[in-house]
Amino acid sequence: MTTTTPQATSSREPRTLGSRLGGAFGPWFLPTVAAVIIFGIMVALRPLVASPTGLNLVLAPLIPLIFAVLAQMFVIAAGDIDLGIGSFIGLGNVVMAVVLPQNLGLGLLMLALMVVAYAAMGVLIAVRGLPSIVVTLGMSFVWLGIAILILPTPGGAVPAGIMSFAKFTTPVIPGVIIVLTVVTVVVALFLNRTKYGAVLRGSGSNAEGVRRAGWSVIKTKVSLYALAGIFGLLSALYLSGQTGGGDPYIASSYVLLSIAGVIVGGGSFKGGEVSVVGAVAGGLVIGLLGSLLQFIGVSSSFQAAAQGLVLVLVLVLRALAGWIQKVRSTQ
Amino acid sequence: MTDLDTRVATRPRTPKLSDRALRVLKHAAAPAFIGMIIVWLAIGAIAGRGLWDTLSAGVIIATFLVIVGIGQLFVITVGNGGIDLSVSYVMTLSAFLSCQIMAGQDGNIVAGLVGGVVAGVLAGTVSAILIEFVGMPPLVGTLAVGFGLQTITLIYSGSVVGVASPALAAFTTAQIGPIPIFGLLGIVIAVIFAIILKRTSYGRRVEAVGQKPIAAGFAGTNPALIRASAYVISGGMAGLAGVFLAAYSGGPSLGLGSSYQLASIAVVVLGGSLIAGGRGIVSGLWAGAVLLTLLTTLANITRLSGGWQFIIQGALIVIVLALSKNPLARK
Numbered sequence: 001m002t003t004t005t006p007q008a009t010s011s012r013e014p015r016t017l018g019s020r021l022g023g024a025f026g027p028w029f030l031p032t033v034a035a036v037i038i039f040g041i042m043v044a045l046r047p048l049v050a051s052p053t054g055l056n057l058v059l060a061p062l063i064p065l066i067f068a069v070l071a072q073m074f075v076i077a078a079g080d081i082d083l084g085i086g087s088f089i090g091l092g093n094v095v096m097a098v099v100l101p102q103n104l105g106l107g108l109l110m111l112a113l114m115v116v117a118y119a120a121m122g123v124l125i126a127v128r129g130l131p132s133i134v135v136t137l138g139m140s141f142v143w144l145g146i147a148i149l150i151l152p153t154p155g156g157a158v159p160a161g162i163m164s165f166a167k168f169t170t171p172v173i174p175g176v177i178i179v180l181t182v183v184t185v186v187v188a189l190f191l192n193r194t195k196y197g198a199v200l201r202g203s204g205s206n207a208e209g210v211r212r213a214g215w216s217v218i219k220t221k222v223s224l225y226a227l228a229g230i231f232g233l234l235s236a237l238y239l240s241g242q243t244g245g246g247d248p249y250i251a252s253s254y255v256l257l258s259i260a261g262v263i264v265g266g267g268s269f270k271g272g273e274v275s276v277v278g279a280v281a282g283g284l285v286i287g288l289l290g291s292l293l294q295f296i297g298v299s300s301s302f303q304a305a306a307q308g309l310v311l312v313l314v315l316v317l318r319a320l321a322g323w324i325q326k327v328r329s330t331q
Numbered sequence: 332m333t334d335l336d337t338r339v340a341t342r343p344r345t346p347k348l349s350d351r352a353l354r355v356l357k358h359a360a361a362p363a364f365i366g367m368i369i370v371w372l373a374i375g376a377i378a379g380r381g382l383w384d385t386l387s388a389g390v391i392i393a394t395f396l397v398i399v400g401i402g403q404l405f406v407i408t409v410g411n412g413g414i415d416l417s418v419s420y421v422m423t424l425s426a427f428l429s430c431q432i433m434a435g436q437d438g439n440i441v442a443g444l445v446g447g448v449v450a451g452v453l454a455g456t457v458s459a460i461l462i463e464f465v466g467m468p469p470l471v472g473t474l475a476v477g478f479g480l481q482t483i484t485l486i487y488s489g490s491v492v493g494v495a496s497p498a499l500a501a502f503t504t505a506q507i508g509p510i511p512i513f514g515l516l517g518i519v520i521a522v523i524f525a526i527i528l529k530r531t532s533y534g535r536r537v538e539a540v541g542q543k544p545i546a547a548g549f550a551g552t553n554p555a556l557i558r559a560s561a562y563v564i565s566g567g568m569a570g571l572a573g574v575f576l577a578a579y580s581g582g583p584s585l586g587l588g589s590s591y592q593l594a595s596i597a598v599v600v601l602g603g604s605l606i607a608g609g610r611g612i613v614s615g616l617w618a619g620a621v622l623l624t625l626l627t628t629l630a631n632i633t634r635l636s637g638g639w640q641f642i643i644q645g646a647l648i649v650i651v652l653a654l655s656k657n658p659l660a661r662k
Contacts, residue, residue, distance in 0.1 A: 081468075081470055130606070130653070131607070134596055134600065134648065134652060137593060137648075138593070138647075139649060140645065141593055141641040141642065145637075145639060145640070146642060148637055148641065149636060152636070152637075256474060263471075269471075304478055304481070304482075305478050305481065308478035308479070309478075315467050315471060316465055319465050319466050
């Protein structure tokens with residue numbers, strides 16, 4: 001289809017602006033550029049940021065957020081939205097800081113059960129046709145409640161192994177770059193280059209098509225929610241390793257930030273339309289924006305608002321681009 | 332037109348009018364009322380407190396939830412994935428605004444109430460525009476407005492020291508004989524909105540749009556406008572609840588509305604309204620609000636940890652959703 005016949009070009013000609021705008025807001029190009037620009041501004045403000053140590057310092061806090069964004073991306077790929085990922089990561093953090101050091105077996109069992117519970121949540125949403133927003137919001141209180149039962153006030157001590165794992169780095173290439181690259185490549189290859197990856201992406205946009213092709217829609221939902229759970233725990237792993245302690249509320253801001261990351265990264269709420277590279281870049285944009293605001297001395301209470309504003313702005317611009325495209329194509 | 336309206340108005344019920352008790356039990360609001368009575372009796376049995384005192388205290392505190400919940404019910408009932416995640420922020424902002432207007436003077440009660448409600452209506456209008464005319468998903472539109480309001484409140488609350496009018500504060504706890512006036516107000520508001528939803532042309536349109544927007548459109552209703560109106564109502568109701576709650580709790584605080592976000596959705600679900608939209612049950616919502624309030628009382632008198640309260644509230648909403656009738660459920 002990419003080989004354009006003269007007719008196709010002529011019909012596409014009048015809406016170059018629209019399609020160019022649409023293309024610019026497409027999967028991964030724009031968020032990557034935005035992330036690079038924000039990073040460039042930070043380097044311009046503080047040149048030390050570009051050094052390996054600086055990179056580690058600036059990017060390390062973003063690693064847990066990127067994992068949360070990827071977890072959210074799997075749920076959005078299923079056509080759903082996850083409002084519970086923040087509390088889930090908080091519970092993971094508490095288990096790693098309190099249960100794991102005392103009883104390794106029990107801690108690992110709890111973490112495994114958490115992933116199973118996430119998958120079960122996917123089954124419930126798929127089988128009963130429930131709105132994911134309400135179910136995940138309800139479950140977020142369950143995760144939070146369990147975390148508070150285990151650890152009423154912030155505390156605990158994360159095992160040294162997790163801490164050294166999270167702080168892994170090499171003298172030449174900063175550890176954060178390695179982690180980011182490996183995760184992005186592995187997830188992107190899985191979703192974009194494997195057969196099951198295509199089925200998973202398809203289940204959100206065209207569940208009926210996936211069903212008719214002989215795949216179980218419920219199984220795809222279970223897979224996506226289980227993946228979300230696993231990436232939520234990876235986020236908790238890095239968060240625990242970096243902070244060294246447990247706090248049920250540690251990741252509460254990740255709910256909005258992860259959704260914003262996926263959407264800024266070119267994802268769509270219609271489901272199926274997600275880009276792994278875009279989501280990682282979107283997470284970087286959202287996270288770096290927070291660091292940049294901190295750099296220029298904006299109070300932390302306004303950071304959430306600024307990050308929310310970026311989300312709204314992207315959606316408004318995208319609606320505008322879609323609208324321009326529609327107007328041009330109908331003319 | 333009228334023919335169609337009446338047809339929509341009659342809910343599918345068992346035609347057997349003879350078995351009245353069964354009909355009452357089969358009503359969608361019945362589980363909420365039964366649950367409310369069970370918890371009420373349980374408190375009486377455990378605490379040995381007067382049953383009437385327990386109920387009247389519960390009904391007073393539930394009224395805030397009833398008022399917010401009704402707004403949420405309208406948003407959920409218009410369907411299209413409608414949900415209002417800004418109510419807690421609207422409540423907090425309205426609380427600060429109304430207390431500044433009232434400034435501890437009884438003469439300013441009306442101005443304070445109007446100010447709080449108008450602020451909520453404005454917030455709801457912005458949500459409605461973002462969702463229905465920009466095309467954002469309800470989750471993102473209301474969350475974006477919520478974060479905007481949170482920022483406004485953060486900036487604004489630093490400069491005001493507002494006090495609610497003493498008369499309004501007294502009103503929220505006043506009693507005529509054994510009957511709490513504020514609790515009565517909650518019932519009156521619930522009855523008014525039940526009549527609006529079930530007996531007026533507007534209310535029938537709200538449910539019709541939630542059931543089949545296209546059919547409602549053919550019947551001469553503008554679905555986008557009806558949906559937009561629901562967000563405006565929700566904003567106004569949240570504003571009203573914020574004013575009353577500030578008066579009741581002696582003054583505004585930044586965390587004033589936070590517990591009402593999940594609770595406002597929970598009472599809609601508990602009350603037997605369809606989460607997918609198309610059927611709103613205000614009587615069930617009232618019972619659900621009293622049930623939730625009494626559950627908190629029960630948790631407090633049995634000295635249950637705060638963690639358990641979160642778990643119970645979260646699990647309750649998920650379990651009720653899982654068990655409730657749902658037209659979207661897979662067979």
